[in-house]
Amino acid sequence: MPYSSLYIHTPFCAAKCDYCAFYSVANASRQMRTRYLDTLASELERVSRNCGALDTIFIGGGTPTHFTVSELSRLMDVFGRFFQFGANHEFTVEGNPGSITREKVRVFLDGGVNRFSIGVQSFSAETRRRIGRDGEVSWVYRAVDALRDQGVDNFNCDLIYGAPLQTTAEWELDLREIVRLEPLHVSTYSLIVEPDTPLALRGVNEADDDLLVEMWQLAEDILLDQCGLERYEVSNFARNGHHCRHNVDIWKGGRFCGAGPAACYFDGTSRWTNPSDLDEWIAQAPPVEDYLPPDKRAVEILATGLRTVAGWQTAEFQQCTGMDIYSLCGDTLNTLADAGLMSVATDGIRLTTRGLLLADYVERELL
Numbered sequence: 360m361p362y363s364s365l366y367i368h369t370p371f372c373a374a375k376c377d378y379c380a381f382y383s384v385a386n387a388s389r390q391m392r393t394r395y396l397d398t399l400a401s402e403l404e405r406v407s408r409n410c411g412a413l414d415t416i417f418i419g420g421g422t423p424t425h426f427t428v429s430e431l432s433r434l435m436d437v438f439g440r441f442f443q444f445g446a447n448h449e450f451t452v453e454g455n456p457g458s459i460t461r462e463k464v465r466v467f468l469d470g471g472v473n474r475f476s477i478g479v480q481s482f483s484a485e486t487r488r489r490i491g492r493d494g495e496v497s498w499v500y501r502a503v504d505a506l507r508d509q510g511v512d513n514f515n516c517d518l519i520y521g522a523p524l525q526t527t528a529e530w531e532l533d534l535r536e537i538v539r540l541e542p543l544h545v546s547t548y549s550l551i552v553e554p555d556t557p558l559a560l561r562g563v564n565e566a567d568d569d570l571l572v573e574m575w576q577l578a579e580d581i582l583l584d585q586c587g588l589e590r591y592e593v594s595n596f597a598r599n600g601h602h603c604r605h606n607v608d609i610w611k612g613g614r615f616c617g618a619g620p621a622a623c624y625f626d627g628t629s630r631w632t633n634p635s636d637l638d639e640w641i642a643q644a645p646p647v648e649d650y651l652p653p654d655k656r657a658v659e660i661l662a663t664g665l666r667t668v669a670g671w672q673t674a675e676f677q678q679c680t681g682m683d684i685y686s687l688c689g690d691t692l693n694t695l696a697d698a699g700l701m702s703v704a705t706d707g708i709r710l711t712t713r714g715l716l717l718a719d720y721v722e723r724e725l726l
């Protein structure tokens with residue numbers, strides 16, 4: 360079966376954020392970016408041989424909008440040479456407020472992009488400073504103006520909560536400011552202090568659970584009440600069903616291919632990861648395979664799909680994995696139901712509100 364979903368990783372950023380554990384390089388030279396684009400062209404040509412018409416494409420990073428207009432034109436030309444779209448495709452590009460311009464938005468739109476994702480993170484200069492997030496708050500408004508000017512309404516805003524010393528009142532201000540921008544999608548992530556990041560090296564702690572629960576609930580209240588955005592996944596909200604189809608497919612066990620350093624792909628049996636190093640990737644070091652035995656694969660898919668509010672229909676899970684939910688882990692599901700974390704019925708399962716709040720715990724219990 361040809362792939363219909365593609366992820367492209369662009370590894371360049373203007374500056375490295377103190378919390379970031381993604382593979383990205385700050386201040387790369389023009390020469391390095393050209394080498395990246397040369398290698399990406401070859402990889403996309405190879406990948407395209409296994410693809411049919413694409414239903415979902417996601418260019419993430421790093422910061423895709425860090426490229427110049429002419430570099431982006433080249434990237435989109437290469438993409439257009441090798442790939443075709445399915446009917447009603449979704450094509451998302453991530454960007455940072457400081458580098459989203461009208462010209463770049465135009466290049467993306469001309470290449471078939473129809474959804475944007477902006478890394479806002481916080482409107483508080485103090486919070487941004489504490490998490491080492493570069494840039495001015497005013498850039499967010501400028502970026503949204505650039506999108507609107509080009510007729511784009513379909514955009515997501517990423518926000519971070521649980522930052523050091525951040526209060527519920529400050530989080531509420533961030534949410535109310537997002538509401539004013541009227542995005543169709545909002546992603547809210549609690550700050551994770553990843554090992555070896557500057558935050559971890561400074562000894563910063565994650566916020567305590569009670570505060571995170573309060574902030575998680577506040578996001579739901581304000582985004583639904585003021586903006587009509589409904590939670591459809593632990594961290595994601597959308598208006599009028601504008602879910603990110605690319606991510607929903609992956610959470611529900613879909614196959615996808617990838618290109619770029621550190622990009623992953625899943626062929627239905629194994630997960631493959633390209634080297635997280637530009638020079639190794641340019642030298643065509645092979646991806647690393649993580650083979651998943653069928654039972655393990657099915658449980659992983661079960662756990663990621665349960666992060667969606669809709670959960671799993673039993674027939675849907677059977678079709679996706681070839682396995683019966685209850686034979687696979689019925690005892691654990693009943694234990695989770697007894698603890699009030701899961702609702703179990705003959706036609707499907709889903710997490711309760713408490714279960715969604717404790718989705719990481721549920722995942723650990725299932726795995």
Ligand code: SF4
Binds near residue numbers: 374380420421478
């Ligand atoms: S902009 Fe995004 S990818 Fe780049 S360093 Fe910051 S968090 Fe990481």
